[in-house]
Amino acid sequence: MAAYAILAALLATQHMAMAGAATALLAMRIGTSGLQRLVMSINQLYEQALFFNDWRRACNEAELRAMTTEGKSITGPFRAMEVRRVSYWYPGTKVPAVRDVSLSVRPGEVVALVGENGSGKSTLAKIMAGLYVAQAGSVYWNGIDIARANRHEMFQHIALLTQDFKHYPFTARSNITISDTRKSDDVNALKDAVSYADLECLFNSLAHGWDTVLDRTFRGGQELSGGQWQRIALARAHFRDADLVICDEPTSSLDPKSEIQAFEKLRALADSGKSVLLITHRLASARHAEQVVVLAKGRVVDIGAPEELLGRPGTFRDLYMMQAAEFGQADLPL
Ligand SMILES: Nc1ncnc2c1ncn2[C@@H]1O[C@H](COP(=O)(O)OP(=O)(O)OP(=O)(O)O)[C@@H](O)[C@H]1O
Ligand SMILES: [Mg+2]
Structure with missing residues (x-):
């Protein structure tokens, strides 16, 4: 809001040409949407990191609860x-x-x-x-x-x-x-x-x-x-x-x-x-x-x-x- 107000003031006091103000407006719009995208990406990254952490925890838990892969060999016909x-x-x-x-x-x-x-x-x-x-x-x-x-x-x-x-x-x-x-x-x-x-x-x-x-x-x-x-x-x-x-x-x-x-x-x-x-x-x-x-x-x-x-x-x-x-x-x- 402050940036828009300064831009309007510069335009009104003729310290800035109309073309310059329009260009500045465009630049500000592009900058704002860029910033929004950045914030959303950071948000998404954080959310995915939580899922990734859950997945890593689940893998560790599963390994703790599962039978071992290096245990005793089971061979021979089934008896009981x-x-x-x-x-x-x-x-x-x-x-x-x-x-x-x-x-x-x-x-x-x-x-x-x-x-x-x-x-x-x-x-x-x-x-x-x-x-x-x-x-x-x-x-x-x-x-x-x-x-x-x-x-x-x-x-x-x-x-x-x-x-x-x-x-x-x-x-x-x-x-x-x-x-x-x-x-x-x-x-x-x-x-x-x-x-x-x-x-x-x-x-x-x-x-x-x-x-x-x-x-x-x-x-x-x-x-x-x-x-x-x-x-x-x-x-x-x-x-x-x-x-x-x-x-x-x-x-x-x-x-x-x-x-x-x-x-x-x-x-x-x-x-x-x-x-x-x-x-x-x-x-x-x-x-x-x-x-x-x-x-x-x-x-x-x-x-x-x-x-x-x-x-x-x-x-x-x-x-x-x-x-x-x-x-x-x-x-x-x-
Ligand atoms: N994944 C799970 N996490 C937590 N509790 C569970 C889970 N699976 C089953 N239970 C609970 O364990 C108990 C036994 O469930 P189980 O599925 O072994 O019953 P069931 O005899 O096979 O029943 P059904 O005839 O409906 O198939 C139930 O009280 C159930 O609520
Ligand atoms: Mg059942």
């Missing part, structure tokens, strides 16, 4: 996974999401993990997959504490199909083969995975077959339904060919026929020597497991063979009867 008195607190929470949980998984076994929403099933699955390191207790793979094992080697033995699996904006092929990039060109493994997840029909309906991008943001891209995505995820888990397959509600979007087939295939996977940790709310499917673990508020409240749990009063039997009653089958089918 033992979860011993494991507890886990999410950062900033006082109540543990998983507390004092013990269970074991052996080759060729399906272990069903059931329980109400928020009971800690997904958290336990991530601890068993080695994504979260438990603050108390340990998980042993063939007798080796996984917190001290080499995480790259450990992860090779595990396939994890999470509840909120990723829908990558990639081709249908990449969406499946991404689970094991070392063999992404293996056509036979891809065909196996596709047939395992009954995806042949879907691929015939895709405009560019396996090379169709599964995202409509891109030209020629196609979107899939929730159930079709879930089949892609099942194929992705199968493609990985791991010793322990952890499936967190793998059939929540499948139609009844596909769901029954999916459970049968998981059973067949176990019969072929793999181990399956199955998290499900469909208790009828838990009947085909070797072992059922019932969680409530992070604790194991019931554990045993399905026949055993159905044979005595308990949470599993109550929930099972409740679901069976929905279909008008109050009698135990075993």
Whole structure:
């Protein structure tokens, strides 16, 4: 304002020619907008620096919480996974999401993990997959504490199909083969995975077959339904060919026929020597497991063979009867 006032005064007292005043006005305008841009850039730089700091802190935190990359080597065939008195607190929470949980998984076994929403099933699955390191207790793979094992080697033995699996904006092929990039060109493994997840029909309906991008943001891209995505995820888990397959509600979007087939295939996977940790709310499917673990508020409240749990009063039997009653089958089918 002062500069504009001085300019007006100089012009009025004829100390400055009109052309000079106009040039000065223009220069002042350009200077002001330059200054504004500078201030905005400094602002942006500050904001980005905060994000960068957050990212660096997150990386450091992740490194502190992750399994080591230089730990004990995990080799040899899978013999057993033992979860011993494991507890886990999410950062900033006082109540543990998983507390004092013990269970074991052996080759060729399906272990069903059931329980109400928020009971800690997904958290336990991530601890068993080695994504979260438990603050108390340990998980042993063939007798080796996984917190001290080499995480790259450990992860090779595990396939994890999470509840909120990723829908990558990639081709249908990449969406499946991404689970094991070392063999992404293996056509036979891809065909196996596709047939395992009954995806042949879907691929015939895709405009560019396996090379169709599964995202409509891109030209020629196609979107899939929730159930079709879930089949892609099942194929992705199968493609990985791991010793322990952890499936967190793998059939929540499948139609009844596909769901029954999916459970049968998981059973067949176990019969072929793999181990399956199955998290499900469909208790009828838990009947085909070797072992059922019932969680409530992070604790194991019931554990045993399905026949055993159905044979005595308990949470599993109550929930099972409740679901069976929905279909008008109050009698135990075993
Ligand atoms: N990322 C997180 N940060 C903080 N707390 C979390 C986080 N994820 C889950 N929790 C909390 O941990 C507890 C267990 O959650 P979890 O997702 O393991 O339950 P769940 O048994 O898988 O439930 P659902 O059947 O709904 O999938 C819940 O109380 C939840 O609020
Ligand atoms: Mg869950």
